[in-house]
Amino acid sequence: MKLYNLKDHHEEVNFAYAIKLGLGKKQGLFFPKKLPKFNSQELQELTQMDFINRSANILSHFISDEISLQNLKIQVKNAFSFTPPILHMVEKNIACLELFHGPTLAFKDFGARFMANMLSYWNDQDDSMTILTATSGDTGAAVAHAFYCMNNIRVVILFPKGKISRLQEKLFCTLGKNIHTIAIDGSFDDCQSLVKQAFNDKKLRKKIGLNSANSINISRLLAQICYYFEAFALIPHHQQENIVISVPCGNFGNLTAGLLAKAIGLPIKSFIAATNSNDTIPRYLKNGIWAPYKTMSTISNAMDISQPNNWPRVEELFSKQKWNLKSLGYGSVSDQETIHTLKKLHHIGYISEPHAAIAYQLLKKQLSPQDFGLFLGTAHPTKFQNTIEKILNIKLKLPKSLEKRANLPNFSHHMKPNFLKLKNFLLQL
Numbered sequence: 180m181k182l183y184n185l186k187d188h189h190e191e192v193n194f195a196y197a198i199k200l201g202l203g204k205k206q207g208l209f210f211p212k213k214l215p216k217f218n219s220q221e222l223q224e225l226t227q228m229d230f231i232n233r234s235a236n237i238l239s240h241f242i243s244d245e246i247s248l249q250n251l252k253i254q255v256k257n258a259f260s261f262t263p264p265i266l267h268m269v270e271k272n273i274a275c276l277e278l279f280h281g282p283t284l285a286f287k288d289f290g291a292r293f294m295a296n297m298l299s300y301w302n303d304q305d306d307s308m309t310i311l312t313a314t315s316g317d318t319g320a321a322v323a324h325a326f327y328c329m330n331n332i333r334v335v336i337l338f339p340k341g342k343i344s345r346l347q348e349k350l351f352c353t354l355g356k357n358i359h360t361i362a363i364d365g366s367f368d369d370c371q372s373l374v375k376q377a378f379n380d381k382k383l384r385k386k387i388g389l390n391s392a393n394s395i396n397i398s399r400l401l402a403q404i405c406y407y408f409e410a411f412a413l414i415p416h417h418q419q420e421n422i423v424i425s426v427p428c429g430n431f432g433n434l435t436a437g438l439l440a441k442a443i444g445l446p447i448k449s450f451i452a453a454t455n456s457n458d459t460i461p462r463y464l465k466n467g468i469w470a471p472y473k474t475m476s477t478i479s480n481a482m483d484i485s486q487p488n489n490w491p492r493v494e495e496l497f498s499k500q501k502w503n504l505k506s507l508g509y510g511s512v513s514d515q516e517t518i519h520t521l522k523k524l525h526h527i528g529y530i531s532e533p534h535a536a537i538a539y540q541l542l543k544k545q546l547s548p549q550d551f552g553l554f555l556g557t558a559h560p561t562k563f564q565n566t567i568e569k570i571l572n573i574k575l576k577l578p579k580s581l582e583k584r585a586n587l588p589n590f591s592h593h594m595k596p597n598f599l600k601l602k603n604f605l606l607q608l
């Protein structure tokens with residue numbers, strides 16, 4: 180697969196190289212030059228496969244020139260070696276696609292584990308590599324676990340101090356070995372900006388073999404396309420006609436993957452881009468003005484992002500497909516409304532968490548009676564144990580993977596958002 184740099188169309192790379200580079204020149208994102216397209220016959224065939232075989236098949240249509248279907252299947256099987264997505268009916272025509280049954284209880288396990296497997300498949304054993312990633316909550320854990328104990332790969336994770344939940348932090352700051360975590364005095368955008376500065380430093384980049392595992396890495400988005408097809412396969416046949424999918428958005432990687440799924444032939448009627456009060460995109464879609472505010476802390480912290488990295492990919496896709504941006508649903512939900520929605524969901528028998536609740540709230544508001552609505556369950560409710568227990572006045576039982584880590588010591592370093600300090604840290608590893 181050939182990909183081009185959105186900021187410099189002359190820069191073209193193949194997938195194996197894009198996955199190693201993360202970002203191109205001028206910090207441009209990579210975008211596929213040509214998208215595969217499944218017709219309805221092929222879609223039918225795909226629908227009948229199991230999750231692993233179908234996923235390998237879909238991905239193979241992108242990258243068959245770089246890896247055989249047989250080898251890709253092995254990588255996909257290793258990457259998606261956990262409970263596949265579950266379709267949980269919440270109302271007659273609304274379901275949650277639960278993507279949080281992986282090792283770190285968030286949808287990010289799909290992308291991070293596929294990326295880790297492909298990187299190690301293509302990585303020369305003599306090349307050492309440093310993965311530098313900023314996290315607003317769940318990326319850190321997914322990436323840390325995906326790369327844990329891999330040879331020749333060091334992982335450095337920056338997160339905004341005090342702005343992610345205690346259990347989110349426990350999941351990745353208690354690993355040690357090749358996983359280094361730094362609490363930054365600042366917001367997620369500050370962390371993201373430090374990562375960008377490191378990528379801008381050519382010498383540093385070369386010296387430590389810098390790579391990023393953020394959703395700017397195209398491999399993560401490709402992996403995520405697979406669960407949209409799984410969702411389609413799980414939806415009852417008579418309800419497959421008018422599917423509307425509401426996606427809780429932060430960096431907009433998940434939404435980009437959904438739109439890519441549609442572009443290659445998955446019949447989705449429309450998408451809703453759901454945000455919390457960090458509403459740069461809803462405001463942009465409404466009035467066409469790009470005006471990010473300072474990032475606000477909310478109870479849906481993984482979405483506390485006011486300068487979403489993947490947005491240029493969304494615009495590129497709309498323009499390439501000749502879709503109208505006006506067809507994209509959108510909206511933002513305040514903390515107060517989120518709390519109210521969590522209670523409403525609990526009342527109808529579903530315990531959710533703030534991110535999914537935001538997607539549900541907007542779906543409920545915008546869904547027509549003849550539509551089938553799907554909202555993405557991006558994280559397991561217990562990752563936000565304190566918040567949920569307080570709001571719903573219930574006790575949550577932790578899944579084993581979380582319980583195991585909850586009382587381990589935290590190995591994190593602590594740093595001001597200062598690039599020179601970070602650089603020294605990276606050079607000393």
Ligand SMILES: *Cc1c(COP(=O)(O)O)cnc(C)c1O
Nearest residue numbers: 317429430431432433481557558
């Ligand atoms: C990362 C994350 C999101 C946002 O996903 P993007 O792909 O960055 O838009 C939403 N919910 C949860 C729980 C997350 O961890």
